[in-house]
Amino acid sequence: MRQLAQAVEMSVAAIYHHFPDKNALYLEAVRFAFSYKEQVFAQVWESDCTAEEKLHGFIRSLIDVMLEDRDFHRLMQREILEADPERMELLAQGVFKEQFCLLMDLAAELAPEQDAHLLAASVIGLAKYYIEYQPLLKNFPGWKPEYDEPGVIAAHITELLLAGLKTKAA
Amino acid sequence: MRQLAQAVEMSVAAIYHHFPDKNALYLEAVRFAFSYKEQVFAQVWESDCTAEEKLHGFIRSLIDVMLEDRDFHRLMQREILEADPERMELLAQGVFKEQFCLLMDLAAELAPEQDAHLLAASVIGLAKYYIEYQPLLKNFPGWKPEYDEPGVIAAHITELLLAGLKTKAA
DNA sequence: TTTAACCTAACAAACGTTCAGTCGGTATAG
DNA sequence: CTATACCGACTGAACGTTTGTTAGGTTAAA
Numbered sequence A, B: 001m002r003q004l005a006q007a008v009e010m011s012v013a014a015i016y017h018h019f020p021d022k023n024a025l026y027l028e029a030v031r032f033a034f035s036y037k038e039q040v041f042a043q044v045w046e047s048d049c050t051a052e053e054k055l056h057g058f059i060r061s062l063i064d065v066m067l068e069d070r071d072f073h074r075l076m077q078r079e080i081l082e083a084d085p086e087r088m089e090l091l092a093q094g095v096f097k098e099q100f101c102l103l104m105d106l107a108a109e110l111a112p113e114q115d116a117h118l119l120a121a122s123v124i125g126l127a128k129y130y131i132e133y134q135p136l137l138k139n140f141p142g143w144k145p146e147y148d149e150p151g152v153i154a155a156h157i158t159e160l161l162l163a164g165l166k167t168k169a170a
Numbered sequence C: 001t002t003t004a005a006c007c008t009a010a011c012a013a014a015c016g017t018t019c020a021g022t023c024g025g026t027a028t029a030g
Numbered sequence D: 001c002t003a004t005a006c007c008g009a010c011t012g013a014a015c016g017t018t019t020g021t022t023a024g025g026t027t028a029a030a
Helices: A001-008 A013-020 A020-044 A051-066 A072-083 A085-110 A114-130 A149-170 B002-007 B012-018 B024-048 B051-068 B069-080 B087-110 B114-131 B152-170
Strands: none
Touching: A001 A013, A001 B069, A020 A051, A020 A072, A051 A072, A051 A085, A051 A114, A051 A149, A072 A085, A072 A114, A072 B069, A085 A114, A114 A149, A114 B114, A114 B152, A149 B002, A149 B114, A149 B152, B002 B012, B024 B051, B024 B069, B051 B069, B051 B087, B051 B114, B051 B152, B069 B087, B069 B114, B087 B114, B114 B152
């Protein structure tokens, strides 16, 4: 709280004038950070291109958002790691649900006879992992500098998923 | 430290007799937790079955380990989220490297003309996500009780990956 | 005059850490 | 065999700092 007060050039007591306690302030901050990012994905869904291109666009946006703002990504990660069931439900309903549903619709369009829920989760899981574990993966053999580029990762994930979907569909 | 001392029925000072400071104790605990899990995967690699079956076995083991010991999983997650580059390298070299290399070899066997590093990362990323975000995913529409079963998740991931690999290879 | 916004200064609790000392065992010297 | 010195394991009590939080007072605008 003291560090925060210094950062916003206020006294600690002034912060307590605006927020009941530290937890409420933290929750508000999380809410704000999440809502701020949502508009990035909006233009992907609104664009009029094929379902395959939309998938690629979503994956690319996901990677971009997480890469450009690592603090945000760490905040999100921490929230999900630490949250109790009630807070988790709040997060799910209030923050992620809309994006997840849109992604599920897209998955259903791409592979109607498959499990949309599992597929949507796979998309996010793949994208998240590369960003999250990038510092770790760099220490393994076979790592190439091009893995730092969002485009390369997005292309790999999209190709892998699309290939998998088409084969299973056939 | 006081909580820990109470848990092991010792005084705080007794702990400081065995460890120089809190950080050293924490690191030792992490090392111990990691080394303990390694033997689970050994029998997967040693088994004499097809590469496809080995992939499925590895994914299944990964999910089992993470599900059966959520504290361990959270510890690992936290380490990777919080670690600085030097600690990250220590973790990579001392803990994960061997498993990752074995997985890369398997990926190279399954799809020789593809990027083994990216594929290995994809396997782990998919498996990790389902476990990590299970509490969140439960709040989304389309969730089914069977997603709680490790076998269902392992089968889905394996199928998705194998299908993707074969198509791209063709 | 009321009210929101803000301050300084302090509170109690929790934190990582250390200090001086106790205890049982074991090796060594007389 | 006994006295002594030393050892590692362990303790209670405290150290200084940081933590979240609040009481009480000041200021400027409505």
